[in-house]
Amino acid sequence: MAKNLVQNLSRAATLRQLEILATVYRLGSIKAASEFLHLTQPTVSMQLKKLSESVGMSLYQMIGRKLTFTDSGREIAQSATRIFGELGALEMRLADLRGLKAGAxxxxxxxxxxxxxxxxxxxxCERYPGIDIxxxxxxxxQIIERLEKxxxxxxxxxxxxxxxxxxxxEFLLxxxxxxxxxxxxxxxxxxxxxxQLAQEPFLMREQGSGTRxxxxxxxxxxxxxLNVKMTIESNEAIKHAxxxxxxxxxxxxxxxxFGGNAGLVELxxxxxxxxxxxHMVWPKSKSLSPIADRFLQYVHDEGRQLIESEFRRTGLVTKQLR
Structure with a gap:
């Protein structure tokens, strides 16, 4: 069965179809994928239908307005994601060999x-202007869902x-x-x-927030x-409250x-x-591309120093950085 599936994919599935499937899986809807890929929704649906016919298995189903992937669709989409990740890394490695800095x-x-x-x-970005961020x-x-994909x-x-x-x-306090x-x-x-702090009316971030x-x-x-009086889902809304x-x-x-502190003081x-x-996080199964590896080095060195110096400059600083 698995051998037949691989043969069917290699004979009939195109890279474009796999790219469309991986994009739908990543973005969660045909509409979002069509906008991202600059295709019409019927074109995306038609390509997914052809891919489904090629492998002889249903890739997804619509429950109400929600698109849900089947087990086989999820497996193919995740494999396609890894394939395009490797192709992107190959592109950047070749660009490095040519003395260029390109890729995403x-x-x-x-x-x-x-x-x-x-x-x-x-x-x-100034140092590597050819990089698409x-x-x-x-x-x-939402970010955990993207990490899982x-x-x-x-x-x-x-x-x-x-x-x-x-x-x-870890890269920054x-x-x-x-x-x-x-x-x-x-x-x-x-x-x-x-x-004294516990007696004051307190505004709390929503459940699931890292701050909370x-x-x-x-x-x-x-x-x-704490004397929690209100739960608010936005840092900006909390500041204004x-x-x-x-x-x-x-x-x-x-x-x-970096977001403004007019009228506010640190107690x-x-x-x-x-x-x-x-923390910078990435899937253990995923190898870092040359650009990603370069960015990680930059973050740990210059990037961190840049943010810490801004802390000292503003005056609204913390004990660890004084």
């Missing part, structure tokens, strides 16, 4: 890291998922600080106890319960350093900031 670097990052990742990318930003659940070079998390087989490397409006009574205090995960671990460690006097919060210092709370780190 694909990054998927959780929302909080979107504040500093572009600042890292700027100098890297594809940056996807999503919540933790393995279509990107790197995935940036503050807390890498433990149930996915990956390689992970991610200090979480308590913030309040400048007019808040606690803003004038030189030392604030955790008990770190805060909950901190609360458990110190046997502390704090500015409006709806409560105080704990956020990554990166959201303030001097004992045992804060909460110390976490940013």
């Amino acid at each position: 670097l694909r990054l998927s990052v959780v929302t909080t890291s979107k504040y500093f990742i572009p600042h890292m990318l700027g100098p890297f 594809q940056l996807n930003v999503g919540n933790r659940r 393995g279509g990107d070079d790197f995935y940036v998390f503050s807390h890498p998922p433990e149930d996915v087989d990956t390689v992970s490397t 991610n200090p979480l600080v308590a913030i309040a409006p400048a007019s808040h009574p606690l803003a004038r205090k030189r030392r604030i106890s955790l008990a 995960f770190a805060i909950e671990q901190f609360l458990q460690k110190h046997r502390l319960k 704090v500015m409006s006097g709806l409560g105080i919060s704990i956020l990554s210092a990166h959201t303030l350093t 001097r709370v004992e045992k804060l900031p909460i110390t976490t780190s940013w």
Whole structure:
């Protein structure tokens, strides 16, 4: 059976059909794939139908408006993803041999890291202007889903998922600080106890957020319960809610350093900031392309120094970087 499937694929399936299938699998819908590939939806559907007929198996099914891959469709899509990953890596290795710097670097990052990742990318793009950067930003659940499909070079998390087989490397501190409006009574205090912090109305990130995960671990460690008044899914919305006097919060210092902090101050709370780190993550089964490997070296050296120097320059800094 497996031998016949391989023979059918090699005889009838085209690279274009496999590319379409892998794109639909990665993006989750025929509409999104057609827009990404600059094809019409009927063309995408027709090519997938031809591929399905070639292998003699159904690749996906529609349940309501939701596209769900069959086991065979998922296996072929994942194999196709690996094939195109190897072809992309080969292209960049050949480009390196020609003395060129070409190809693509694909990054998927959780929302909080979107504040500093572009600042890292700027100098890297200037150095390698021929590189096509594809940056996807999503919540933790969305980035984990992309990691499971393995279509990107790197995935940036503050807390890498433990149930996915990956390689992970820390590259930057991610200090979480308590913030309040400048007019808040606690803003004038030189030392604030955790008990005082717990009495204030608190604005919390949503369940599943890496920031919330770190805060909950901190609360458990110190046997502390916060006075949570509101759950908000956006760092920007939390900042504006704090500015409006709806409560105080704990956020990554990166959201303030690179996302703006007008009207906000860092509270001097004992045992804060909460110390976490940013991680570059990629599937263990995936080899790094030359460009990805070069970018990882850059991040660990110049990229990290760039972000840390910006921390020192702004004045809204944390104890670890003072």
